[in-house]
Each structure stands twice: as structure tokens, then as C-alpha cells.
Amino acid sequence: MRAVHFCEACGKVQPPAPADYFTFFGLPRKLNLDVAALEKDFYVLSRKLHPDVNARTGGQEQEWSLQQTSLLNDAHRTLKDPIKRTQYLLQLEGVELEEQSKSATEQARSTGQIKKQIVPPDLLEEVFELNMQLEELRAQKKMGEDDPALIEEIGRQKLELEEKQESLLRELRDLWKVWDGLIQRAANGQPVSEEERKQERDKMVDLLNRRNYIRNLVRDVSEVLEN
Amino acid sequence: MATDRIVGIDLGTTNSLVAFMQGESPVVIPGDDGSNLVPSVVALDSNNQPVVGNAARNSLIDAPERAVYSIKRLMGRGVEDIQEELKFFPFRLAEDLQAGEVLRIKLGDKTFTPPEISALILRQLKRNAERFFGAQVTKAVITVPAYFNDAQRQATKDAGRIAGLEVLRLVNEPTAASLAYGLDKKQNGIVAVYDLGGGTFDISILKLHDGIFEVIATNGDTHLGGDDIDNLLITIALDDLKGDTGFDLRQNAEAIQVIRKAVIEAKITLSTEPQTALDLELPGHRYQRIITREWFEKLIQPIIDRTVGPCKQALKDAGLKPEQIDEVVLVGGSTRIPKVRTLVKELFHREPHTSLNPDEVVALGAAVQANILGGGSEATENMLLLDVTPLSLGIEVAGGVTDKIILRNSTIPASSTQFYTTQVDGQANVAIHVLQGERELAKDCRSLARFDLKGIPPMAAGMARIEVKFLIDANGILNVSAREQRSGKEAEIQVQPSYGLTDEQVEGMILDSFDSAEEDFRQRQVIEARNEASTILAALDKGKKSPAWGHLTTDEKKKIAKMEKALISVKSEEDYQAIRKAIDALNQGTTRLAELMMDSAVSTALKGKTMDEADMGEGPTAPHPMAKAEFE
Numbered sequence: 001m002r003a004v005h006f007c008e009a010c011g012k013v014q015p016p017a018p019a020d021y022f023t024f025f026g027l028p029r030k031l032n033l034d035v036a037a038l039e040k041d042f043y044v045l046s047r048k049l050h051p052d053v054n055a056r057t058g059g060q061e062q063e064w065s066l067q068q069t070s071l072l073n074d075a076h077r078t079l080k081d082p083i084k085r086t087q088y089l090l091q092l093e094g095v096e097l098e099e100q101s102k103s104a105t106e107q108a109r110s111t112g113q114i115k116k117q118i119v120p121p122d123l124l125e126e127v128f129e130l131n132m133q134l135e136e137l138r139a140q141k142k143m144g145e146d147d148p149a150l151i152e153e154i155g156r157q158k159l160e161l162e163e164k165q166e167s168l169l170r171e172l173r174d175l176w177k178v179w180d181g182l183i184q185r186a187a188n189g190q191p192v193s194e195e196e197r198k199q200e201r202d203k204m205v206d207l208l209n210r211r212n213y214i215r216n217l218v219r220d221v222s223e224v225l226e227n
Numbered sequence: 228m229a230t231d232r233i234v235g236i237d238l239g240t241t242n243s244l245v246a247f248m249q250g251e252s253p254v255v256i257p258g259d260d261g262s263n264l265v266p267s268v269v270a271l272d273s274n275n276q277p278v279v280g281n282a283a284r285n286s287l288i289d290a291p292e293r294a295v296y297s298i299k300r301l302m303g304r305g306v307e308d309i310q311e312e313l314k315f316f317p318f319r320l321a322e323d324l325q326a327g328e329v330l331r332i333k334l335g336d337k338t339f340t341p342p343e344i345s346a347l348i349l350r351q352l353k354r355n356a357e358r359f360f361g362a363q364v365t366k367a368v369i370t371v372p373a374y375f376n377d378a379q380r381q382a383t384k385d386a387g388r389i390a391g392l393e394v395l396r397l398v399n400e401p402t403a404a405s406l407a408y409g410l411d412k413k414q415n416g417i418v419a420v421y422d423l424g425g426g427t428f429d430i431s432i433l434k435l436h437d438g439i440f441e442v443i444a445t446n447g448d449t450h451l452g453g454d455d456i457d458n459l460l461i462t463i464a465l466d467d468l469k470g471d472t473g474f475d476l477r478q479n480a481e482a483i484q485v486i487r488k489a490v491i492e493a494k495i496t497l498s499t500e501p502q503t504a505l506d507l508e509l510p511g512h513r514y515q516r517i518i519t520r521e522w523f524e525k526l527i528q529p530i531i532d533r534t535v536g537p538c539k540q541a542l543k544d545a546g547l548k549p550e551q552i553d554e555v556v557l558v559g560g561s562t563r564i565p566k567v568r569t570l571v572k573e574l575f576h577r578e579p580h581t582s583l584n585p586d587e588v589v590a591l592g593a594a595v596q597a598n599i600l601g602g603g604s605e606a607t608e609n610m611l612l613l614d615v616t617p618l619s620l621g622i623e624v625a626g627g628v629t630d631k632i633i634l635r636n637s638t639i640p641a642s643s644t645q646f647y648t649t650q651v652d653g654q655a656n657v658a659i660h661v662l663q664g665e666r667e668l669a670k671d672c673r674s675l676a677r678f679d680l681k682g683i684p685p686m687a688a689g690m691a692r693i694e695v696k697f698l699i700d701a702n703g704i705l706n707v708s709a710r711e712q713r714s715g716k717e718a719e720i721q722v723q724p725s726y727g728l729t730d731e732q733v734e735g736m737i738l739d740s741f742d743s744a745e746e747d748f749r750q751r752q753v754i755e756a757r758n759e760a761s762t763i764l765a766a767l768d769k770g771k772k773s774p775a776w777g778h779l780t781t782d783e784k785k786k787i788a789k790m791e792k793a794l795i796s797v798k799s800e801e802d803y804q805a806i807r808k809a810i811d812a813l814n815q816g817t818t819r820l821a822e823l824m825m826d827s828a829v830s831t832a833l834k835g836k837t838m839d840e841a842d843m844g845e846g847p848t849a850p851h852p853m854a855k856a857e858f859e
Contacts, residue, residue, distance in 0.1 A: 051701045
């Protein structure tokens with residue numbers, strides 16, 4: 001059921017009811033989402049809620065218009081992207097993602113420590129090797145010389161990592177199917193245990209953490225290659 | 228509605244314009260000299276009265292210490308930021324400026340902040356529009372470079388307020404240009420707007436579909452434009468002169484302005500001619516130099532190359548390749564330079580669209596947006612702008628690092644909610660430092676403002692849960708609100724804007740200029756109304772002496788006398804609207820008298836009497852005795 005944005009009778013903008021992004025668009029908390037339909041809805045709602053379109057209304061409506069539209073934009077931006085959508089849903093379910101946690105960030109910064117990021121065990125060897133190569137390249141660049149063979153090798157590894165990112169995304173979409181199944185069962189009135197939900201959540205958290213790690217690694221590699 | 232006219236204003240670095248929607252198309256409103264462009268030049272005349280536009284331009288050469296140009300370069304910036312600018316622009320700063328403070332510049336022996344100077348330009352545009360409409364103008368849409376940060380935007384809004392304008396919306400210049408283009412073409416597709424003006428460069432990539440103008444990505448450089456090309460040429464001329472004469476004219480303000488005027492003319496000529504000559508009479512020396520287009524193009528290559536980085540970044544942020552862009556629209560006078568057009572063609576692999584006037588297109592687009600905000604007309608009823616914030620918004624956290632809470636290119640309005648707590652028992656305030664920019668460290672980002680959340684109810688340390696909402700509104704300006712959740716109390720927020728004016732300061736400035744501008748307008752209205760009142764009273768006197776007067780009933784005469792008395796009484800007062808009301812009332816009341824006078828005049832004429840004897844003025848072609856006075 002979509003959060004009520006307008007009065008049915010007179011069409012005037014209403015104050016935003018506290019709603020999560022899924023409810024805002026009248027969507028169930030399922031991860032598989034018709035992005036094309038979301039886009040369409042986004043434009044339809046923009047045309048009605050945007051402050052520009054409501055510019056001649058009084059102060060209160062203008063204010064609500066601003067609030068509603070910022071909520072609309074935030075919701076659209078989050079739900080449109082598969083990773084952000086997944087992270088958002090997990091957040092709604094009470095999970096605090098390792099990377100996201102602001103308090104972890106603050107703590108890391110204040111103690112000067114590198115934020116704790118678990119290296120996915122199956123990547124330990126690769127990551128170790130790659131980090132060594134990056135160090136070597138950094139040192140070479142400092143002296144003004146760089147070994148083209150090394151650069152090629154690192155470039156190749158970067159491509160492999162990027163491919164891994166893609167395959168993890170595909171895996172994530174498979175996990176979505178399971179999650180959506182649980183949500184559908186619940187909607188049909190069938191029992192879904194907290195244990196089941198937690199299990200699926202944990203799988204997604206784990207996958208996202210791994211993917212984030214690889215994404216950060218790719219970013220570090222790009223930085224060294226480009227400078 | 229005539230009384231609700233909202234105008235669109237392009238407040239440019241070099242030139243400013245005001246436009247409005249006339250029927251189906253936007254149109255630029257000319258100044259009283261007939262020109263569409265008002266040079267963004269402000270000077271103080273010998274009576275310390277401000278002069279704006281073409282009239283002020285002469286002061287640049289005659290009395291350069293009393294004139295200023297390109298003030299847009301100083302809006303929303305501090306003394307630490309403009310050191311580069313100071314090398315090339317004759318901005319005379321007040322002596323006691325502190326870092327983080329709003330700038331103050333000297334004109335003659337008065338000082339002004341950049342928003343006050345911009346307000347003078349806006350006031351001129353406002354007057355041009357009022358003269359054109361014959362009615363007051365109090366609402367406007369003003370454009371800003373897409374890459375302007377929060378402080379620069381706030382400064383522009385402040386300038387509007389000081390000028391007596393309610394700024395309904397700030398619109399990004401490339402987006403405004405796309406509105407003018409889209410209104411004209413009515414086609415769907417992906418459009419890139421390449422806007423190289425006098426002082427700023429913007430590149431925006433938009434998706435146009437079914438009347439929606441959606442910005443996907445934007446980038447730019449707020450210190451890059453035609454001015455930089457001019458300064459390069461000026462430097463070369465100064466070097467030449469030093470070589471030839473041994474004199475360093477760098478400190479000679481008049482000489483620099485003479486050189487500047489000449490190099491600008493040369494630059495413009497080279498857009499259509501393969502070469503041109505500089506030929507200047509300077510004190511004690513005649514400076515001559517031939518400039519070829521080839522030489523010029525080599526010279527400016529590094530400057531225009533600076534537009535490539537932002538274009539590539541915008542494409543990257545948009546996730547698009549140049550081939551996927553359907554149209555490239557050129558905006559800004561500097562895009563007339565052939566080398567710039569070539570560069571755009573190479574970047575986007577297509578000929579740019581040049582049929583729109585690059586000087587006027589932004590103002591026209593602003594007028595379209597003004598129309599949309601005013602309720603729209605048939606032409607604009609389906610149009611909607613969805614713009615983005617150009618810079619990431621962040622908060623400084625422990626360790627001097629920026630925590631980005633709203634990313635660049637997020638559609639606006641956009642928001643982010645953050646939670647804070649107290650460190651110490653009974654702590655009543657929390658300080659937040661907000662920044663804009665893409666860098667990791669706070670010191671490399673742009674300080675936007677420091678907020679102090681005050682009035683937190685006394686609690687044990689860590690107990691307070693303060694919800695702070697950061698909202699970037701449709702103008703791209705940050706609004707902050709805070710609430711302590713446990714007590715539900717709205718926290719009081721005190722903003723210390725970086726490089727900006729506080730609300731109180733703006734208020735103070737409004738009264739100053741508001742008084743004189745409003746006063747002028749009001750005075751004019753009062754004078755005109757009184758003139759009209761005199762005319763109708765004189766006509767009534769004539770009417771009383773005419774035979775027609777005898778034909779009126781006692782009742783009618785009483786009514787007329789009453790209205791006459793009312794008009795005489797209100798005429799000596801200052802309320803022009805009341806005077807007009809009384810004039811209208813008397814007009815209504817004397818309609819029959821006027822008709823009778825007409826009839827008798829006609830019949831008298833037919834009886835062979837002259838018009839003079841009939842006391843009717845110049846004859847049948849004379850204006851109706853009770854008619855409204857004509858005035859322009």
C-alpha cells in the first residue's frame with residue numbers, strides 16, 4: 001500500500017507520513033524489483049510532489065512538498081541500485097553492515113587504526129600477493145621508473161577482480177530469490193521463523209562484505225595504476 | 228496575472244539580462260538604452276551614486292578605483308581563496324579582512340560586499356522590467372553556475388533579497404539553457420550543455436523526456452572563463468610594453484583598463500577574422516601588435532583544455548560514452564571562439580548546436596522556469612526540472628576526515644539524517660562542521676558552515692539522541708534542522724556561514740537599498756497620480772461652468788461634490804493607490820455630465836458657435852473632458 005501522498009479528494013500534497021522507502025513506493029520488502037516500473041512511478045510522483053509544481057501553494061504545503069520530494073528522491077536513488085537496495089533492506093531489518101557503521105568509522109579514525117575489514121578467506125593468498133605487487137609498483141613510480149610487465153600483471157588481476165565483483169552480484173540476485181520467497185510466504189499467511197530470516201540475511205551480509213572488500217581493492221589498484 | 232509577473236534573470240560575470248515569458252516564448256527585456264545586455268559593471272559617480280551597466284563602463288577607464296567588474300568571481304568566497312584573482316583583477320579589498328569572513332571591496336571611499344554589488348545590478352534589471360511592464364516586479368528566478376557551491380548560491384540569494392526581489396528559485400545555468408533549447412526543439416534525448424562564460428565553466432548532461440529535464444551529471448570549474456583569456460593577453464601586452472619602454476605598467480590601473488578593452492575587441496574579432504591588430508595610445512607610447520588567429524589559438528589552448536577534465540568526469544559519472552549524447556548545446560560568449568567549438572566537436576564526436584544565442588539562452592531559460600513556477604502556461608504545462616547537487620556534502624568527523632552524507636549528482640531536493648550525542652554530562656551544545664567537496668580530508672574540502680546545536684536538555688553524557696536532518700533544497704542550498712529525540716525538543720541552530728552574510732546583515736542591507744528603490748518607484752507613482760487628479764479636477768471645474776451642469780439633478784450634484792472633496796483631500800497625501808481610487812470614483816460619477824457636455828458641444832457647434840465659446844477645448848478631436856489622462 002502506497003503511503004498517502006495526496007488527499008484523494010482535493011489532490012493537495014500531504015505531510016510525509018513516516019515511511020520506509022519501500023512503503024513510499026507501495027512496494028513489498030522484496031529485493032527483486034521492476035526497475036523500469038520504479039522509474040515510471042518516480043516521474044509520475046515527481047510531477048505531482050515537486051516544489052516547482054507546488055510553487056503557488058501556501059507555506060505549509062510548500063514545506064511538505066519539499067519534504068516529500070526529498071524523500072522521493074532518496075527512496076528512488078536507494079531502491080534503483082541493487083547493492084544500495086540490499087543494504088537498505090538489511091538496515092531496515094536491523095543489521096548494521098560492517099563498512100557502513102559510522103561509529104566504526106569514527107572509532108577507526110580516532111584511534112588511527114585502519115578500519116577492520118575481514119579479508120575473505122578464499123582471497124587471502126591473492127590479496128597478499130596483489131598488495132605486494134602494489135607496494136612494488138608504488139616504489140617504482142616514486143623513483144620514476146615502472147616495469148611494464150608488472151603493470152600488465154596488475155592490470156590483469158584487476159580485471160579478474162572486477163569479474164569477481166560481477167559474479168558476486170549474480171550470486172546476490174540468487175539470494176534475493178530466496179529472500180523474496182520468505183516474504184511471499186509471510187504475505188500468504190504461512191509461518192516464517194526468525195531463524196530462517198536471519199539465515200538469509202546473514203548470507204547477504206556476508207556476500208556484500210566480500211564484494212565491498214573487492215570493490216575497495218579494485219579502487220586501490222586503479223589509484224596506483226593511474227598515478 | 229499582471230501583478231504576479233515573475234522574471235528570469237541571468238546574473239552573469241560579464242553581462243546580465245532579464246527576461247519573461249511572452250505567450251508561448253521567452254523574450255529578453257531591454258534596458259532604456261535599447262540593449263538586451265547589461266554589462267555587469269558597477270561604478271560610483273562623483274556624487275557617490277551607484278551607476279550600473281553601459282553607463283558604468285566608461286568609469287572603468289576614467290576612474291577605475293570607483294568601478295568594479297566581474298564581481299561574480301568574488302561571490303561566496305573569502306580572502307584566502309581569491310589570491311589568484313587579485314593578481315589579475317583590480318579588486319581593491321578593505322584592509323581589515325579576516326579569513327572566513329565575507330569580502331568587502333572598495334569603490335571610491337565606500338566599501339561594499341559582493342552581494343551588495345550584485346544587488347545593484349539586479350536592481351537595474353528590476354527597474355528595466357518595471358519600466359517595460361508599467362508595474363512592480365518583486366519575484367524572480369535567478370541563475371547560477373551549476374558548479375557554484377552553497378556559499379556562492381547563498382550569496383546570490385542574498386543579493387536578490389537586498390535588491391528587493393523574492394528569489395523563488397535559483398536555477399543552474401546549463402539547466403536553464405536546456406529549458407530554452409527543449410522548449411524550442413520539443414525532442415526527447417540526451418543533451419550535453421557546454422557553458423563557457425566570462426568567469427565560470429559548467430558541463431551538464433541531461434535526459435530530456437516528455438517535458439522532464441533531468442540532470443544526470445554535472446561538473447565544472449568556477450574559476451575558468453573568457454576573463455582568463457583576456458588576462459593572458461593583457462599580461463603579454465604588459466610584457467611587450469616593459470620590453471619596449473622599460474616601464475612596468477602593472478600598477479597603472481587606467482593603462483590596464485585601456486589594454487583590457489583593446490584585447491577584448493581583438494579576441495572577438497579573431498572569432499571571425501584570421502588576424503587583427505592591437506593599436507593603443509598609452510601615456511608616452513604607442514603600442515602596436517599584429518595578432519593572428521593561429522598564434523591566439525596556441526596561446527589559449529591550455530585554458531580551454533581545462534574544460535576537458537570536467538567533461539570527461541561528467542560523462543563518467545553519467546555512465547555514458549560521447550556517442551550516446553544526442554546533442555551538444557553551446558552556452559556563453561566564449562563558445563563563439565572557433566577553437567572552443569573544435570574542442571567540443573572532438574570531445575563529443577559531433578557538431579555542436581549553435582542556433583540559440585549563447586548570450587541570451589540562459590536568461591530565456593530562466594524565464595521559462597519563472598513561468599513554470601508561476602503556474603505555467605500551455606507551452607510549459609508539462610515541463611519539470613529535476614536538477615542535482617554538484618558537490619558531495621560531508622561532515623567533519625574525528626581525525627579531520629570528511630564523512631560524505633549526500634553524494635554529488637544526487638537529485639535534489641535530497642536529504643540525510645545523522646545522529647549525534649553528547650560527550651560530557653549536561654552538555655548543552657554540539658558543534659558540527661559541514662563541508663562540500665570530493666576529497667577525503669576536511670582541510671581539502673570547502674567549508675560550508677559551522678552549526679551549533681544549542682539548547683540540548685541537560686542529560687548524562689551519551690544519553691542525548693540528537694537527530695540532525697541535512698536537506699539540500701531545490702535551490703541547491705543546505706537547510707539543517709535538529710531535534711533531541713528523547714525530549715522531542717527542536718534544537719536551536721545557529722549558523723555561522725563561511726564567507727557569507729548572516730540574516731541580520733542582509734536585513735540591514737535590504738532596508739538601505741529597499742528604501743531608495745521602492746521610494747523612487749513610489750514617488751513616481753504619486754506624482755503621476757496627482758497629475759491625473761489635477762487634470763480631472765480642472766475638467767470638473769470647466770464642467771460646472773458649462774450649461775450641462777444645469778441639467779444634473781440635485782442628487783447627482785451632491786454625489787459629485789462629495790467625490791470631488793474626497794479626491795482633493797487624498798491628493799495631498801502620499802498614497803497613490805488611494806488617489807487612483809478617488810479618480811476612478813469621480814470619473815464614474817461624472818459620466819453623465821461628460822455626456823451632456825459632449826451633446827451640448829456638438830449642438831452648439833451645429834448652431835454655428837466656435838469651440839472656444841462652447842468652452843470645450845480644441846474641438847471634437849479633443850480628448851473627452853472627463854477621460855482618463857494619457858500618460859506613458
